[in-house]
């Protein structure tokens with residue numbers, strides 16, 4: 258009986274073993290080989306039971322193309338590298354950079370379009386411009402008031418009201434330094450400059466206001482800085498004709514050239530800058546630009562045209 262039971266157990270064990278072996282073989286037959294999977298993906302076949310496997314493989318292969326389309330830089334990685342030529346030195350684009358290129362210190366931080374920087378010369382006419390308000394000083398500063406109405410007595414000394422106090426301070430300082438001061442010409446209207454121009458041209462046998470060297474001896478109407486009201490001719494007394502030869506070494510001229518910047522004025526037509534200003538050296542003509550700009554201009558030996566150029 259025991260032997261019979263043992264035989265039954267052996268037979269049962271063999272049957273189980275055979276069943277397990279058959280199951281393994283069936284599984285191996287049903288699974289596609291790796292080449293078959295590749296073929297399914299490439300042909301776009303979406304076999305239901307392999308869809309899950311195929312989908313990630315397909316999306317992975319498409320991803321790089323999508324990235325390169327959205328990000329142009331991704332496509333340049335493999336592009337041949339072209340050596341860029343060395344870029345030229347960038348052009349100065351700030352006042353400080355332009356000044357540095359000329360060997361000058363940084364200029365003051367100003368608004369070059371502000372009224373005190375109005376450029377008036379043979380190339381820059383202000384046409385029929387008239388200052389909004391004039392201030393009048395006594396010509397020899399025997400009084401230190403600023404009037405808002407002209408009179409026959411002090412008609413010559415009208416200037417733009419905004420510079421009247423600075424001009425008064427400058428003139429008073431000169432007087433306090435022991436000088437005689439005469440404000441010989443301030444604001445001139447367009448019409449009066451027109452008369453000046455014609456008269457001086459006739460007296461000098463010229464028609465364009467220029468001397469034999471091409472420098473202006475009188476400006477056409479609209480091109481005189483006097484029409485802006487921002488300047489004044491300052492001498493030690495009244496002169497019928499002002500010449501650099503006579504006035505250059507006057508104590509007042511020397512003092513003014515040394516101290517004008519402290520009051521916001523510059524020597525507008527310096528000696529040696531005639532080719533730029535197109536005007537002869539005038540030791541009597543002072544122009545208001547404010548203290549910061551005046552100190553920079555005078556300390557660096559510039560004319561006003563050169564200063565304005567730094568900001569354009």
Ligand SMILES: [Zn+2]
Nearest residue numbers: 483489490542
């Ligand atoms: Zn002048």
